[in-house]
Amino acid sequence: MIASAPQTHAEPDVILRADGLVKTYAGVQALKGVSLSVRRGSIHGLLGENGAGKSTLVGLISGMRTPTSGEIWLDGSPVGGRDVKAMEQAGVFLVTQEPMIVDPLSVEENLLLGRWPSKGGFVDFKRLRRDATHMLEGVGIAPDMSAGLLGAVEKRKLNILRALFSGGRVIILDEPTTSLTVADRNQLFDFMRELRGRGVTFIFISHYNEEILEICDAVSVLRDGALAGESADIAALNSDSLSEMVLGRDLSLFHRRKRTPETLSPSPGVYFRDVRAAGVAVADFSIAAGEIVGFAGLPGSGAKDFARCMFGLEPTESGSFAIAGQEPIPLPAAPHEAFRHGIAYLSDDRRRDGLVGIRSIGDNLVMSSLDALSSLGWIDTRREGETAQRYFRQMGVKAPGLATPGDSLSGGNQQKVCLGRVIATGPKLLILDEPTRGIDVGVKEDVHRQIDTLTGQGMSVIVITTDLDEMVRTVDRVCVFSGGAIVETLIGSDITKERLRAAAFDRAANTPGTSQP
Numbered sequence: 144m145i146a147s148a149p150q151t152h153a154e155p156d157v158i159l160r161a162d163g164l165v166k167t168y169a170g171v172q173a174l175k176g177v178s179l180s181v182r183r184g185s186i187h188g189l190l191g192e193n194g195a196g197k198s199t200l201v202g203l204i205s206g207m208r209t210p211t212s213g214e215i216w217l218d219g220s221p222v223g224g225r226d227v228k229a230m231e232q233a234g235v236f237l238v239t240q241e242p243m244i245v246d247p248l249s250v251e252e253n254l255l256l257g258r259w260p261s262k263g264g265f266v267d268f269k270r271l272r273r274d275a276t277h278m279l280e281g282v283g284i285a286p287d288m289s290a291g292l293l294g295a296v297e298k299r300k301l302n303i304l305r306a307l308f309s310g311g312r313v314i315i316l317d318e319p320t321t322s323l324t325v326a327d328r329n330q331l332f333d334f335m336r337e338l339r340g341r342g343v344t345f346i347f348i349s350h351y352n353e354e355i356l357e358i359c360d361a362v363s364v365l366r367d368g369a370l371a372g373e374s375a376d377i378a379a380l381n382s383d384s385l386s387e388m389v390l391g392r393d394l395s396l397f398h399r400r401k402r403t404p405e406t407l408s409p410s411p412g413v414y415f416r417d418v419r420a421a422g423v424a425v426a427d428f429s430i431a432a433g434e435i436v437g438f439a440g441l442p443g444s445g446a447k448d449f450a451r452c453m454f455g456l457e458p459t460e461s462g463s464f465a466i467a468g469q470e471p472i473p474l475p476a477a478p479h480e481a482f483r484h485g486i487a488y489l490s491d492d493r494r495r496d497g498l499v500g501i502r503s504i505g506d507n508l509v510m511s512s513l514d515a516l517s518s519l520g521w522i523d524t525r526r527e528g529e530t531a532q533r534y535f536r537q538m539g540v541k542a543p544g545l546a547t548p549g550d551s552l553s554g555g556n557q558q559k560v561c562l563g564r565v566i567a568t569g570p571k572l573l574i575l576d577e578p579t580r581g582i583d584v585g586v587k588e589d590v591h592r593q594i595d596t597l598t599g600q601g602m603s604v605i606v607i608t609t610d611l612d613e614m615v616r617t618v619d620r621v622c623v624f625s626g627g628a629i630v631e632t633l634i635g636s637d638i639t640k641e642r643l644r645a646a647a648f649d650r651a652a653n654t655p656g657t658s659q660p
């Protein structure tokens with residue numbers, strides 16, 4: 144840390160400044176001297192490839208981590224090296240991707256969390272309650288409602304409100320739009336704009352260029368732990384120039400050569416009949432060998448639930464399926480049964496059912512393929528090592544090696560490992576729920592190319608994604624879900640963003656009983 148106690152950076156416009164921040168983790172230099180200035184009352188975007196150092200940088204700014212060297216200035220005073228509590232007292236709050244909300248407590252109790260009196264301290268609860276009620280009234284969330292009943296966007300709003308309520312002036316949002324629908328994201332953005340109007344400053348991390356361009360006033364781009372570009376005027380940038388700053392080269396977008404009923408392989412794919420479960424009623428769904436089908440629909444529409452039924456993750460009342468011309472059999476009752484029949488599934492919740500953080504990358508990559516890699520109970524360790532190495536390389540995981548523990552990977556690299564693991568099982572039907580969430584722009588396109596290649600070998604793929612741009616470019620057919628059933632199918636040139644939005648979101652907004660996330 145620079146010894147700089149008496150020094151100040153008096154720039155009334157700048158609320159936060161980082162100077163030459165370096166962070167080294169056990170030999171890995173995650174930040175190599177990064178500087179940035181954040182203007183008061185602005186939304187400052189932070190962009191960069193997976194592992195570029197974004198989380199590390201905001202970890203230092205929020206006090207979660209200590210810089211190896213460098214300084215942080217808040218309102219002209221040095222604050223680098225202070226812990227989370229001290230940074231929160233100074234007005235800097237980090238809102239992570241997981242909403243830190245206590246479900247059984249009421250909304251108001253959640254707001255007051257962290258304001259309980261310390262030993263011997265005094266808090267005017269009456270006033271706090273009044274202030275909390277007032278604050279919540281403004282955003283239309285009932286103070287006495289159980290927080291567990293809140294939707295994803297309300298939970299994110301509540302996190303931001305909690306930070307503001309505790310005196311937050313600089314609020315850092317780490318990929319806040321993951322798992323939000325387009326409508327929810329717009330609502331969150333309106334809320335941020337309103338708060339910016341009241342002088343709140345945001346640092347906003349996202350992998351989506353369009354989000355940065357829409358909501359931010361300025362942007363800093365990290366590449367390999369260093370500042371790769373910055374702009375105080377977002378209007379001067381476009382999606383291509385942002386991608387170029389992130390990657391250091393042009394981004395070539397992948398467009399699948401869409402297969403039509405005429406060009407699809409005649410060999411039998413997979414079909415499902417009469418699938419009934421809570422929130423699902425699908426009479427008939429077939430996917431051809433080598434076909435990519437997108438499932439679209441709001442949460443509660445049944446798209447995700449149907450996919451989970453296929454993999455044995457949801458209890459079903461009825462349903463059968465048949466793969467590659469075999470006799471129909473009942474739906475898998477559990478994931479291991481589904482795997483055995485050649486169905487693999489990538490969950491949208493990497494933390495819940497994805498990566499095992501304490502295990503190595505290598506173990507994580509082959510974990511689901513062990514049946515195929517063993518005979519008579521013995522695991523073929525040579526093949527196991529080869530498989531792990533192959534998918535490590537294929538997915539472009541940025542890490543020192545296969546022995547690196549999953550926990551020490553950046554979020555996007557964890558997602559690549561999870562994706563590599565399901566692909567490594569060599570399934571006949573691959574179900575991907577938000578496969579490119581948290582993955583940077585460059586790797587996203589690689590992932591789509593890889594999936595395209597796999598379909599050339601006959602693999603059928605179902606993709607669930609809230610990213611409509613991706614859906615349009617990468618799938619052959621879209622099934623739109625509402626009320627648990629497939630209500631519309633789009634193919635070929637009918638798959639456009641406008642049609643998708645109208646079919647999935649406008650319909651859901653008008654369908655009674657379709658819940659928001």
Ligand SMILES: Nc1ncnc2c1ncn2[C@@H]1O[C@H](COP(=O)(O)OP(=O)(O)OP(=O)(O)O)[C@@H](O)[C@H]1O
Pocket residue numbers: 168169171172173191192193194195196197198199200541542550551552553554555556581583
């Ligand atoms: N606890 C840790 N131990 C060792 N290395 C770490 C640790 N945390 C992060 N790293 C390494 O530091 C580098 C930067 O990671 P960081 O999480 O800051 O990236 P990021 O830009 O946030 O990536 P993503 O977009 O994937 O979330 C990566 O190489 C990562 O593997």
